[in-house]
Amino acid sequence: MINIGIIGVGLVGSELISQLAAYASHAPKISVIALTNSSKQLLSTSAYSPLDLSTWKQALQAQGTTANLSVFIDYVSNSPVPAIIIDNTSSQEIASQYPLFLKKGLHVVTPNKKAFSGAETLYKEIVEEAKNNNKLVFNESTVGAGLPIINTLKDLIRTGDKINRIEGIFSGTLSYIFNEFSKSGDDGQKFSEIVKVAKKNGYTEPDPRDDLNGLDVARKVVILGRITGMNMCLDTLPVENIVPEPLRNLATSSEFLSSLPEFDSHFDNLKQTAKNNNQTLRYVGVIDPIGDESGVKLVSLPLSHPFAALKGSDNIIAFTTQRFPNPLIIQGAGAGAAVTAFGIFSDILKIADR
Amino acid sequence: MINIGIIGVGLVGSELISQLAAYASHAPKISVIALTNSSKQLLSTSAYSPLDLSTWKQALQAQGTTANLSVFIDYVSNSPVPAIIIDNTSSQEIASQYPLFLKKGLHVVTPNKKAFSGAETLYKEIVEEAKNNNKLVFNESTVGAGLPIINTLKDLIRTGDKINRIEGIFSGTLSYIFNEFSKSGDDGQKFSEIVKVAKKNGYTEPDPRDDLNGLDVARKVVILGRITGMNMCLDTLPVENIVPEPLRNLATSSEFLSSLPEFDSHFDNLKQTAKNNNQTLRYVGVIDPIGDESGVKLVSLPLSHPFAALKGSDNIIAFTTQRFPNPLIIQGAGAGAAVTAFGIFSDILKIADR
Numbered sequence: 001m002i003n004i005g006i007i008g009v010g011l012v013g014s015e016l017i018s019q020l021a022a023y024a025s026h027a028p029k030i031s032v033i034a035l036t037n038s039s040k041q042l043l044s045t046s047a048y049s050p051l052d053l054s055t056w057k058q059a060l061q062a063q064g065t066t067a068n069l070s071v072f073i074d075y076v077s078n079s080p081v082p083a084i085i086i087d088n089t090s091s092q093e094i095a096s097q098y099p100l101f102l103k104k105g106l107h108v109v110t111p112n113k114k115a116f117s118g119a120e121t122l123y124k125e126i127v128e129e130a131k132n133n134n135k136l137v138f139n140e141s142t143v144g145a146g147l148p149i150i151n152t153l154k155d156l157i158r159t160g161d162k163i164n165r166i167e168g169i170f171s172g173t174l175s176y177i178f179n180e181f182s183k184s185g186d187d188g189q190k191f192s193e194i195v196k197v198a199k200k201n202g203y204t205e206p207d208p209r210d211d212l213n214g215l216d217v218a219r220k221v222v223i224l225g226r227i228t229g230m231n232m233c234l235d236t237l238p239v240e241n242i243v244p245e246p247l248r249n250l251a252t253s254s255e256f257l258s259s260l261p262e263f264d265s266h267f268d269n270l271k272q273t274a275k276n277n278n279q280t281l282r283y284v285g286v287i288d289p290i291g292d293e294s295g296v297k298l299v300s301l302p303l304s305h306p307f308a309a310l311k312g313s314d315n316i317i318a319f320t321t322q323r324f325p326n327p328l329i330i331q332g333a334g335a336g337a338a339v340t341a342f343g344i345f346s347d348i349l350k351i352a353d354r
Numbered sequence: 355m356i357n358i359g360i361i362g363v364g365l366v367g368s369e370l371i372s373q374l375a376a377y378a379s380h381a382p383k384i385s386v387i388a389l390t391n392s393s394k395q396l397l398s399t400s401a402y403s404p405l406d407l408s409t410w411k412q413a414l415q416a417q418g419t420t421a422n423l424s425v426f427i428d429y430v431s432n433s434p435v436p437a438i439i440i441d442n443t444s445s446q447e448i449a450s451q452y453p454l455f456l457k458k459g460l461h462v463v464t465p466n467k468k469a470f471s472g473a474e475t476l477y478k479e480i481v482e483e484a485k486n487n488n489k490l491v492f493n494e495s496t497v498g499a500g501l502p503i504i505n506t507l508k509d510l511i512r513t514g515d516k517i518n519r520i521e522g523i524f525s526g527t528l529s530y531i532f533n534e535f536s537k538s539g540d541d542g543q544k545f546s547e548i549v550k551v552a553k554k555n556g557y558t559e560p561d562p563r564d565d566l567n568g569l570d571v572a573r574k575v576v577i578l579g580r581i582t583g584m585n586m587c588l589d590t591l592p593v594e595n596i597v598p599e600p601l602r603n604l605a606t607s608s609e610f611l612s613s614l615p616e617f618d619s620h621f622d623n624l625k626q627t628a629k630n631n632n633q634t635l636r637y638v639g640v641i642d643p644i645g646d647e648s649g650v651k652l653v654s655l656p657l658s659h660p661f662a663a664l665k666g667s668d669n670i671i672a673f674t675t676q677r678f679p680n681p682l683i684i685q686g687a688g689a690g691a692a693v694t695a696f697g698i699f700s701d702i703l704k705i706a707d708r
Binding site for chain 1: 373376377500501502505506509510512513514515658660663665666668676677678680681682683684685686687692693696699700703707708
């Protein structure tokens, strides 16, 4: 038996609950006993009984009390059986409390990148408190959603393989943009048009510059770099911001989008140069434990490169190691509620199995 | 603490021991307490103390006693801490004893395909005894060596995803042969020449017909099919044997190799037909839980298909599911001692973690 408290019940949280509900119907050993969003929280009425996952939305609305994270955490941490906190937010504030959660005897599972890609002190504190309290912190969904990336990397490392290089396309948004852009012929869609379509379809952040600046990819590089044992920091990682310099300080997203066409020729030139060399543009993150190439950059790759054949908004990652001189490659959807919840759920099961 | 008894100390077993030795030097919670090949066995001298993994070969030679599997199993199963039997053989006889091992309280980890692809009665008995005795049977290395294939499939299923189709190139040998064959131009190497080179380089079974008949791929399809919940049997699975009919009953491997050139035009025709359609030949295994296409066959795939870009002797697998309508793809070396031992070691760690 394991009890679960869920922080964040938006798109990913709701999907997770529905996956857990389907599971509980045939294997009732994982129970959700508390859930909260930023305004309201719902704790099970009779102590630590499972919440009814078919009516949680109405119940949160009708019986939920004002959200109070410390009350919430206290309730979950006093669970008579082992308990996990799921953090589905992207909140730095909640991430900074993981050490506290661990001290209180909770396991942590999360797709929230902040704790693992932010200040090194917090990261180290989390690793240490997990160890001290014999608790687990699993974050498979922070990189490539449910793709088995972090678990594979940890398995490689724990079994003594030597990581020579990790490379990947870690942003579904930038994957989509460059897959579309490189696909189109000379008469094809302009870069600015593809960005506009991506925004319209909900593939980008509200301000697409938050994708194009590379910060999200950089966070994923830092997460993987730290797992490989590197002292990596967001502040010092070389990151190529592909937002044209003059557009970086524009106040609004719509000003940015209306000015972006002025730079279409810039992107066309990059594309043409790549094409002349039988190459294609891809925005990649690199973890280089034995050299100094770690970073995030727009590169040209030969058409025979596995990243060149990528389609849609798929992510891809290539682990080049001592045992896999031809890289071990994992590819597939790296964003979206269903696959993110899948990654969280897999992590939950790994804890429940113990 | 967990104790390990290793059956089979050839290429894979030796590599596993050397990976375990490197691990034990910094995390001494996994101990090898017994090992055996078909002629000799070595049990730790003072009861259940770890064997010295730096001198095991000499010790097996000098102090090993005549191999006796029932003595070996009794010793390991009386371990004061939980114990795992690693079966590195490809023996049907040992596979058929897994239910007994489980009854004796042992976990089982193995790259041996026999138990999972053979008689359904044995397979079901193993699943049942594992459950009854609360023991684990892990076999990641039976398909694609250390590639995280079986774990990923189990995670997808346990979390409630719906498997629509699994397709893969599961034989390193046939991957190599068709990658080379399709790579070569009209003036390129003949099929028979590529098979000869593959044999010479040790990529094939002693008799290459044991690769070309598809049985090894079929075993992997059955393993994956059963995990997806299908009642699949080696005897009834449609398998395309690409050994030309007249060569199947030749007595020796060398007779086969010297007659194979007579069929080069047959393979050239297949290749040319594929090429005319902008396709390429690949030997694939298919698991089709919702239709009736499960089987093993030589197919033509469009050049844009992820399997078409495969290189060397890599394996590749594509899971098409409800959550991954664009498939989740895993690719990399699927054979060889280092990566097979890696898969075994990952399974050991998953048991040790519990």
